[in-house]
Amino acid sequence: MSHLIVTKALKIIDSHAANLLRAQLPVVDSSNSKLYFDNNNAILWVTTKYLAVSVKNNYIDIIPLLCDWGIKELKIFWNGSGNRYFPISSLFASTSKELTFMFNKNSPVSEKNLTKSAVNSNTDNNLPIDISGFELPSTYLKNATYEVIQQFMLEMRCRGYIVTATDMTSNTCLMVNDLQAPDRGCGWRGRDWIGLNFLMLWRDSFDSGNFNYYQQLINVVSRDYFISDFDYLLRAPNGDLRRYYSHYFFVDNYLDVPARICVSKPGNWEVVESFS
Missing domain, CATH: 3.30.450.20 (PAS domain)
Known part of the structure; x- marks a missing residue:
């Protein structure tokens, strides 16, 4: 019984965390997307491919969020995409020592x-x-x-x-x-x-x-x-x-x-x- 309670509690925590992360993402909201976690990755589903591309084009703002959350990769799926998705990896933040300047617009x-x-x-x-x-x-x-x-x-x-x-x-x-x-x-x-x-x-x-x-x-x-x-x-x-x-x-x-x-x-x- 205690195991079921803990499992349910963790699911509730994950759900709240997913909603919090989604609220920080550009372009999307609760009406056009869903987000959940899969190990060290985040899975984002959006209603259209156009919306998926819009999210993808905001990778400059998204990569720091992934780093802050400890997420390895955000996978963006859209309605009808099947197994295809657009990935945004937090690993891009370490491609160059100077990349930190990219996230500081000032x-x-x-x-x-x-x-x-x-x-x-x-x-x-x-x-x-x-x-x-x-x-x-x-x-x-x-x-x-x-x-x-x-x-x-x-x-x-x-x-x-x-x-x-x-x-x-x-x-x-x-x-x-x-x-x-x-x-x-x-x-x-x-x-x-x-x-x-x-x-x-x-x-x-x-x-x-x-x-x-x-x-x-x-x-x-x-x-x-x-x-x-x-x-x-x-x-x-x-x-x-x-x-x-x-x-x-x-x-x-x-x-x-x-x-x-x-x-x-x-x-x-x-x-x-x-x-x-």
Whole structure:
């Protein structure tokens, strides 16, 4: 009898703890999700895949919670996902000694990067994007697991770079990190871009007589899985025509779709033609 009482009490405690953790998670609430614990993992079920992706895109805020709670991994399932799920691992918090700055939005590193971008400083833009430690970029991310891709993105963030993930099929923006400074994005920050069809930014490539930067990118990155220091023009949200320089990587599967990963320096851009 005492064993049953203890078991019931533990279930009640787990239920309260699960509700408390869910209340701390972004996007979800009691109307669209359920959460429970499985050993050292947390299982989150949400109503739609769109909601699952939204939770996944908030990994920057979720990883510290997992560390605080002593949770190894949060597994995000959605209605109809079967055995498929999006994982967020607390192990990502130890991928770099500098990752702690990522969780402190007032850290000197973040302020330094935003300041550089705000004045569009060119003092270090002549230096190559540092991808040391990720040799053979044409194959490193080719068949990488979700965890490997996330590790790469987090490390690039720690080195001070903007990282963007875009669906290769629909051109939908899947993720932009927090180093997308307002001046570079015409007042838009990282999360403002998620869900946007990026093809609209490439529209000048399709005008008669213009060089098709978009098609060149798609052809090369699909063939070689990597293109370094890609020089291209985009039409910014305010109407300016701007030049950007980025590394692009192709991955076979990111959030269940083939995607291109873009790594850029926050201040490495220039206005070619001002709309105003």
